[in-house]
Amino acid sequence: MTTQHLSRELASFAANLKAADIPDDVMNRAEDLLVDWFGSTIAGKGSRPVELITQFAQNMGGFDAAHAGPSEILVSRKTSSPFLAAMANAAASHVAEQDDVHNGSVFHPATVVFPPALACAQALGSSGEELLVATVAGYEVGIRVGEFLGRSHYKVFHTTGTAGTLAAAAAVGRLLKLSPEQMLNAFGSAGTQSAGLWEFLRDAADSKQLHTAHAASTGLMSAYIAQAGFTGAQHILEGKQGLAAGMSSDSDPSKLVDRLGSRWALEETSFKYYASCRHTHPAADALLQVMLASKLAPSDIAKVETLVHQGAIDVLGPVTDPATVHQSKFSMGTVLALVAHYQFAGLQEFDKHFHDDEICAFRERVTMTLDPEVDGAYPQRWIGKVKVHLKSGQVLDGRVDEPKGDPGNTLSRAEITDKAMRLAAFSGGANPAEMNKAIDLLWNIRKQAKIGFLLPSN
Amino acid sequence: MTTQHLSRELASFAANLKAADIPDDVMNRAEDLLVDWFGSTIAGKGSRPVELITQFAQNMGGFDAAHAGPSEILVSRKTSSPFLAAMANAAASHVAEQDDVHNGSVFHPATVVFPPALACAQALGSSGEELLVATVAGYEVGIRVGEFLGRSHYKVFHTTGTAGTLAAAAAVGRLLKLSPEQMLNAFGSAGTQSAGLWEFLRDAADSKQLHTAHAASTGLMSAYIAQAGFTGAQHILEGKQGLAAGMSSDSDPSKLVDRLGSRWALEETSFKYYASCRHTHPAADALLQVMLASKLAPSDIAKVETLVHQGAIDVLGPVTDPATVHQSKFSMGTVLALVAHYQFAGLQEFDKHFHDDEICAFRERVTMTLDPEVDGAYPQRWIGKVKVHLKSGQVLDGRVDEPKGDPGNTLSRAEITDKAMRLAAFSGGANPAEMNKAIDLLWNIRKQAKIGFLLPSN
Numbered sequence: 001m002t003t004q005h006l007s008r009e010l011a012s013f014a015a016n017l018k019a020a021d022i023p024d025d026v027m028n029r030a031e032d033l034l035v036d037w038f039g040s041t042i043a044g045k046g047s048r049p050v051e052l053i054t055q056f057a058q059n060m061g062g063f064d065a066a067h068a069g070p071s072e073i074l075v076s077r078k079t080s081s082p083f084l085a086a087m088a089n090a091a092a093s094h095v096a097e098q099d100d101v102h103n104g105s106v107f108h109p110a111t112v113v114f115p116p117a118l119a120c121a122q123a124l125g126s127s128g129e130e131l132l133v134a135t136v137a138g139y140e141v142g143i144r145v146g147e148f149l150g151r152s153h154y155k156v157f158h159t160t161g162t163a164g165t166l167a168a169a170a171a172v173g174r175l176l177k178l179s180p181e182q183m184l185n186a187f188g189s190a191g192t193q194s195a196g197l198w199e200f201l202r203d204a205a206d207s208k209q210l211h212t213a214h215a216a217s218t219g220l221m222s223a224y225i226a227q228a229g230f231t232g233a234q235h236i237l238e239g240k241q242g243l244a245a246g247m248s249s250d251s252d253p254s255k256l257v258d259r260l261g262s263r264w265a266l267e268e269t270s271f272k273y274y275a276s277c278r279h280t281h282p283a284a285d286a287l288l289q290v291m292l293a294s295k296l297a298p299s300d301i302a303k304v305e306t307l308v309h310q311g312a313i314d315v316l317g318p319v320t321d322p323a324t325v326h327q328s329k330f331s332m333g334t335v336l337a338l339v340a341h342y343q344f345a346g347l348q349e350f351d352k353h354f355h356d357d358e359i360c361a362f363r364e365r366v367t368m369t370l371d372p373e374v375d376g377a378y379p380q381r382w383i384g385k386v387k388v389h390l391k392s393g394q395v396l397d398g399r400v401d402e403p404k405g406d407p408g409n410t411l412s413r414a415e416i417t418d419k420a421m422r423l424a425a426f427s428g429g430a431n432p433a434e435m436n437k438a439i440d441l442l443w444n445i446r447k448q449a450k451i452g453f454l455l456p457s458n
Numbered sequence: 459m460t461t462q463h464l465s466r467e468l469a470s471f472a473a474n475l476k477a478a479d480i481p482d483d484v485m486n487r488a489e490d491l492l493v494d495w496f497g498s499t500i501a502g503k504g505s506r507p508v509e510l511i512t513q514f515a516q517n518m519g520g521f522d523a524a525h526a527g528p529s530e531i532l533v534s535r536k537t538s539s540p541f542l543a544a545m546a547n548a549a550a551s552h553v554a555e556q557d558d559v560h561n562g563s564v565f566h567p568a569t570v571v572f573p574p575a576l577a578c579a580q581a582l583g584s585s586g587e588e589l590l591v592a593t594v595a596g597y598e599v600g601i602r603v604g605e606f607l608g609r610s611h612y613k614v615f616h617t618t619g620t621a622g623t624l625a626a627a628a629a630v631g632r633l634l635k636l637s638p639e640q641m642l643n644a645f646g647s648a649g650t651q652s653a654g655l656w657e658f659l660r661d662a663a664d665s666k667q668l669h670t671a672h673a674a675s676t677g678l679m680s681a682y683i684a685q686a687g688f689t690g691a692q693h694i695l696e697g698k699q700g701l702a703a704g705m706s707s708d709s710d711p712s713k714l715v716d717r718l719g720s721r722w723a724l725e726e727t728s729f730k731y732y733a734s735c736r737h738t739h740p741a742a743d744a745l746l747q748v749m750l751a752s753k754l755a756p757s758d759i760a761k762v763e764t765l766v767h768q769g770a771i772d773v774l775g776p777v778t779d780p781a782t783v784h785q786s787k788f789s790m791g792t793v794l795a796l797v798a799h800y801q802f803a804g805l806q807e808f809d810k811h812f813h814d815d816e817i818c819a820f821r822e823r824v825t826m827t828l829d830p831e832v833d834g835a836y837p838q839r840w841i842g843k844v845k846v847h848l849k850s851g852q853v854l855d856g857r858v859d860e861p862k863g864d865p866g867n868t869l870s871r872a873e874i875t876d877k878a879m880r881l882a883a884f885s886g887g888a889n890p891a892e893m894n895k896a897i898d899l900l901w902n903i904r905k906q907a908k909i910g911f912l913l914p915s916n
Contacts (some may be wrong), residue, residue, distance in 0.1 A: 052688045056679060060541035062520035062527055069520055083518035156704040156846040161650075188658060190620075192665045193672050195653040198473045198699035199691040200646060206689045207650045214651050214676065221514060231664045233657040246614040247704060
C-alpha cells in the first residue's frame with residue numbers, strides 16, 4: 001500500500017462525476033450499451049435459472065398488484081423493491097451470453113451496472129441523464145477493479161461477480177448522490193460481499209445467473225446502507241486483508257486510478273456478436289475469415305487448432321462434452337462448429353443445433369493451444385489465430401486482430417437495435433411493438449426527466 | 459480431489475439427518491445454544507449497524523401492518539419474508555460479541571444458523587424438533603467447512619461470513635426437506651456466494667454485521683432456489699475452482715467429512731463469557747487467575763505479556779488505538795484492562811469504561827507475543843498464558859487450559875438464562891416479562907408442534 005489512498009480516489013471520482021465531465025462520445029456509447037443490455041435482459045425470459053431467481057425475488061418481497069413496488073422486473077412485468085428487482089434483472093441479462101464485455105478486465109459491466117441503476121432510478125424518479133452518469137461511474141469503477149484484480153483472480157473467480165459488487169455500488173451510489181466519504185463506505189460494504197467462483201462451469205450449473213444477481217443486489221444494498229450511515233473498510237480493495245489480499249496474487253493497485261477522468265473505459269467495452277463466451281469469439285472470427293476466403297465447406301476441414309491465451313484454456317478447457325445449451329457456449333469446439341456450418345453462432349444456432357451429430361463431430365476436431373503472442377497481448381487485445389488443417393493436407397492460417405463487436409470493429413445503432421429485436425423474438429420476452437417503444441425511449445433517454453417503466457406491467 | 463465426493467457426503471449427511479440419529483446430549487446443547495443466541499440477538503437492539511441493516515431489510519420488502527410477512531424480525535418486532543428477516547436477525551446477533559464460537563474452526567455458528575433457520579421455520583410452520591435437527595445440520599456443516607478452509611483462510615477471511623453461507627444453507631435446506639441432490643445444489647449456490655474480509659477491522663467499520671446478514675440471507679436463498687430446481691457446482695468446496703482453491707492455501711478436505719454422525723461438533727461449541735472477541739478470552743482468564751491468586755490491584759502491574767497464537771495477532775494486532783466500543787472488543791489491551799479493573803469484561807464494562815484514562819493507560823502496558831505451545835494447540839485448544847510483570851520486579855505466570863464457556867468449563871442453563879436476561883436489560887430490546895416468556899418457550903421448544911413468534915409484534 002502506498003501513501004496514496006487509492007480506494008478513496010476511485011470512490012471520490014464516482015461520487016463527483018457529472019454529466020459535464022463526460023465527453024459526448026462516452027454518453028452516446030453509454031446509450032448504446034443500455035439498449036444492448038435491454039435486449040440481453042429480455043432474452044433471459046423463460047430461462048430456467050432466470051425464472052427461478054425471479055420467482056425467489058418476488059416471493060421474498062411482499063409486493064402484489066395492490067402493493068406495487070417502485071422498480072420493474074423486466075422478465076415478469078411485476079414490480080418490487082430496488083433490491084429485489086435488481087436481483088431479478090441481473091439474473092436475466094447475463095444468461096444469453098449476449099451482454100457486453102470489457103476485454104482488459106474480462107468483466108461484463110452491463111449486467112451488474114444497469115439492473116441496480118435502473119431499479120434505483122425508477123425508485124428515485126431520476127432523470128435519464130442521471131442514469132447515464134451513474135452508468136459511466138459504474139463502468140469506470142468496475143472495469144478498473146477488474147483490471148486491478150488481475151489474471152490470477154480470473155483463474156478462479158468470475159470477475160463479473162466479484163468486481164460487479166463495486167460497479168453496482170458505484171452506479172447506485174451516484175444516483176443516491178453519495179458523498180465521497182459515503183461512496184468509500186459503500187465500496188467497503190460491496191468489496192466485503194464480493195463473490196463468485198468458476199467451479200460451476202465444470203457441471204454446467206446455474207451459478208452464473210446467481211453471480212450477477214448477487215453482485216447487483218449486494219452492490220445496491222451497499223450504496224443504500226452507506227447513505228444511511230453504514231461504514232465499510234477504507235481500503236477494501238488494496239488493504240492487507242482486502243479483496244486483492246484474499247483473492248489475487250498479481251493485483252496492480254495502479255490500475256484502480258488509471259487515468260481517471262481522461263481514460264473512459266466504458267468506450268473500450270465490446271459488444272457480443274456471437275451468443276457464446278467471449279473467449280471463443282476471436283478464434284471463431286478467424287476461422288470464418290479462412291473459410292470465406294478459401295470458400296471452404298465444413299467437410300473440407302480435418303482439424304482446427306485455435307491459438308489462444310491462457311484465460312481461454314482456464315475457462316473453456318473443462319468443457320469437453322457440453323450437455324446443455326448454456327454449457328455449449330463455453331465449448332470452443334461447439335462455437336467453431338456452428339460458425340463453420342452456419343457462419344454465425346447466435347441464440348438460434350445454439351438452441352437448435354449445439355448437439356447435432358455433425359456439430360459434435362466437428363467439435364471433436366477443434367483443439368486449443370496456448371500461443372505466446374495471443375497470451376502476451378491479452379487481456380488488452382483479444383487476437384484470434386487459427387490453423388485450419390484441411391483433409392487435403394494443406395494448412396491455412398487465419399488471423400483477426402479485433403473480433404466483431406470490439407471498439408475498433410463495433411456495432412452500429414441499427415445493428416444494436418436489430419440485435420435486441422432478435423433477442424426478444426427468440427425469447428418471446430416482449431413483442432415487436434413493445435420492443436420498438438422501449439428501444440425508442442432508450443435511444444432518447446437523455447430527454448427523460450424521470451425514468452419510468454420500460455414495458456407495460458402485467 | 460480424491461475419487462470420494464466429499465461435498466456430496468456432507469450434503470447427504472445434512473439432508474438425511476433425523477432426530478433419532480442425534481444423541482440427547484446434542485439436542486440439549488442445541489437448546490442451550492438457541493437460548494444463548496436469542497439473548498445475543500436481543501442485545502443487538504439499538505446498535506447502529508444492526509438498525510441500519512434492519513431498516514434496509516424492511517424497506518426492501520413490501521410488508522406492512524396490513525401485509526404481514528411470515529417471519530419475525532426480533533429487534534424491530536416487524537414481520538417480513540424469511541430472506542429479509544434472516545438478514546436482519548443475523549445482523550443483530552453478532553454485534554454484542556456474545557454469541558457462541560467453535561474453537562477448531564474459529565467460526566461463530568449461532569449467528570448464521572439460527573436466523574435463517576428460525577425465519578424459515580416460522581414461514582413453514584415447522585416443529586421445534588425440526589428446528590433443532592436443522593440447527594444440528596447447520597452446525598455440523600458450517601464447523602466442518604470452517605475447519606476445512608484452515609488457518610490461511612482465516613488470516614484474510616471472516617470464516618463466519620464465508621463458511622456461514624454453507625451453514626445457513628444446510629439448516630434451511632433441512633427444514634425445506636431437500637433431497638441430498640438438492641442439498642448439494644444448495645451448497646453450490648451458497649459456496650459461490652461466500653464472502654467476508656477482515657479488512658474492516660482496521661477502520662472499526664460496520665462490516666461484521668453485514669457479513670452475518672449476508673451469510674444468513676444468501677445461504678437461505680441457496681436452499682430455497684435449490685428446492686425449486688436451481689443447480690450449483692457439485693464440488694464447490696474442494697473443486698479446482700472452488701472455495702478452497704480461491705480462498706485458502708492449507709485446506710484439508712478430510713475435515714469436511716470428519717466422523718460425520720459420530721462426532722458432534724455442535725457440542726464442541728463454546729459460549730462467550732466476556733463481551734469481546736474470543737481471541738482475548740484465554741489471556742483474560744489467565745490474568746484474572748493471577749490477580750485473584752495474588753490479590754493484585756491493577757496499579758501493582760507494570761506490564762502484561764500475553765502469550766498467544768498467530769490468529770490472535772492477525773485479528774487483534776491491527777487494533778492499537780480503539781475508537782469505538784465495538785473496536786475495543788478486538789483490543790487485547792482493553793479487554794485485559796477491563797478484567798483487571800472490574801474482574802469482568804461485559805457489555806456494561808465496555809460501554810461505560812473502554813475509553814477511561816486508566817483503561818487506556820493499562821491497555822498500553824499489554825503486549826502480545828507468539829507462543830509456540832499456544833499456537834501449536836490452536837485452534838483445537840485455546841490456551842491462555844500470560845506473564846504478569848509487577849512494579850516490584852516480580853514476574854508471575856498465569857495459565858488457563860480451558861477458558862470459561864469452553865465445553866469443559868461450560869455455562870449452566872441458569873447461567874445461560876441469566877446471560878440472556880442481562881443482554882436484554884442492557885439493550886432494552888425486550889422487557890423481563892417478555893424475555894421470561896420467550897426463554898421459557900425456547901427451553902421447551904421440543905414440545906412445540908409449530909414454531910410461532912418469540913416476541914409480541916409491534
